[in-house]
Amino acid sequence: MQVRGLLSMGLRTMFYAPIIGIGGTIMALSKSPSMAWIIALAGVLIFGVIIVMFAVAMPKFKIMQKLVDKLNLVSRENLSGMMVIRAFATQKFEEERFDKANKTLADNNLFVYRAMATMMPIMMLVMNAVSLLIVWVGGHQIAQSTMQVGDMMAFIQYTMQIIMSFLMISMVFVMVPRAAVSANRIAEVLDCHSIVEDVAEPEHLPKDVKGVIEFKDVSFCYDGAGENVLEHISFTARPGETTAFIGSTGSGKSTLVNLIPRFHDVTSGSICLDGVDIKNTAPERAERKNRLCTPERRTFQWRYTFKSPLR
Template identity: 55%
Template sequence: NENFNKFNTSTLITRTTNDIQQVQMALVMMLRIVVYAPIMGIGALLHVMSSEANMTWIIALCVVLILSVVMVVFIVVMPKFKIMQKLTDKLNSVVRELLDGMLVIRAFNNEKVEEEKFDKANMDITKVGLFTSRAMAIMMPVMMFLMNGTTLLILWFGSKQVDAGMIQVGSIMAFMQYAMQVIMAFLMITVVSIMIPRANVSALRINEILTTNLSITDDEHVQSFDGNEHGTIRFENVSFRYPGADEDILTDISFEAKPGEVTAFIGSTGSGKSTLINLVPRFYDVSEGSISIDGKDIRNVEQKELRNKIGYVPQKGILLAGTIRSNLLYANPNASDEDIDEALRISQSKEFVDTKPLGVDEPISQGGTNVSGGQKQRLSIARAIIKKPEIYIFDDSFSALDFKTDAALREELMKSCKKTGSTVLLVAQRISSILHADQIIVLDEGRMVGKGTHQELIKSCRIYQEIASSQLSKEELANV
């Protein structure tokens, strides 16, 4: 996540398409022209030097002028190319935002506002593009002027030598042809050099990604999990702050989650619940303290081995293009039809899947746009269940479900977890979702302000009391 925070989606798209295309074009032109032009130029230069005409200085003067023009244009244009690629990132970002937020934009009748935003981003890149194109366009007439000027100089000084009887007219014509070959060789290289500044900027941007170190890496001497424990999670004085942040998001968190038990997390928005459980699969590494699973610090074990233990259901249900079956098998390719059926039953997905014409082979469009939010969430839960992991992580994964479906799903899920001895970490906004959890962790502004069962916390934790009273009536609290 830290790496993706540094390189957002729009810049990654630009760097993997536009930037690579710029480098490809420059390389192709270099292979076709830059290799060929020097051979032609050197051959012509040898003939020029062995010629009777003593006018090599004219060619040297022309070449120096050509290189000077190219250098001046490069100095002016190079910074603009860097700006141009950043503006391409910005344009991609605006377009992506427009497409993602289309329904919201239309709902608030803000199409004109977004059009103006796009026009501004488009005009910014157009202005820079026009400047660079005009600067490059000036080069060609300047080069032709220098070539024609060279021809005139050769004829001017050559005619004097012919008049003095020092050289024949044929030698002058031959010298002029060879001179044009030399200048054309430099001109061809110059044409390619027009592409080099932008390709260079693109190559640096690509290299920036390739040389970026991964924020989460495996230890040199990885350890294996203890076979005697299965899913015991310990947080010991864990603190965490995002890279570049001034304050900790989580401060001094300590607790233990045991196999076969449900550990729930509740707190106000922004209290750090999702951040806390994202530390378990090492989407981020802790800033202080340690997290251990089965007695091993998760930073000392292989990431693949760690995540093989975990069935993760994110806050926003995500399905991949394919079928319902392919999405479920994504977690466990070896799952049988019975496993699929069981996962659908526990996640309360079986009813709506059975109504589909093709059942589990029903197509799923990109992003799961052809199923509802609740169905998407239930299929995401089924995908985690089919993995049969030692640890379940539910990041507010029941928010799109109605109370009846939520209750039925949790009941079936808890039966399955008790049976398999899986550890459950559950983030919830609704008190009703965590009433019967074995352990509830109450977070407030990144600090753990309460730990215990519902009955214990309702008596001892003020924050929990406030959350409970805001969601449940006195009668409901009394009957729990």
């Protein structure tokens, strides 16, 4: 969302604002070249205010998206692990963990928004001071009959357009830090390589799949884990029969089921579908022959049924 907002509004503004600024400068100088120093002074003041504000608020902007991600992570873990939290009576710990993440984000946002709210009155003060200066200088030139009233009013309008172009560009730079964090996360996802690799010459599953699933001395270990999650699992699940896995939380029930559609490849042993090792088939072919219906509780989806994952 941050990247899309930067591309949709930022690029348009980056082309639009310089055109307004350059055009306003050319038209203002055509009205009164002698007051060019006022435009330069206004540019220096605006640029100085933007630099100061960015030096103060930019570090907070850079970590804002990370803090939002942290709060979302804590919320998701609390909702998905609600039963585990209740089973181990860690409600108080999770509440404190959520409050800490929430307060950190709130303090950061308050600081950023207060800084940006302070910037706008300062900008308006600079704009009004510049307008007053133009009227004062222009009034003397009108009194000396070297400038007309209409030219002075036009000069004020062009100067305001130049200042507004600086403001629009500054707003784009405000969006860049959050968009950069989001872009880095997108790049990390795109750079990830699948842990399930295709074989050079995959075997073909029978056209009429019966659905006999056989685990042969299967062991599995997650990448970076020190020990196996599953060890020496052997069983056969036949069509029309009910095969149940009973165990405590974290015993590997979900991991075992996720091996069937090849979300992961086994570390040792083999899983056969109608006698064909699924590791020697293309992952998409195995997925077409298997459907996984998870029993996850949907906290806010009251009409969640068995058919929901199949739709």
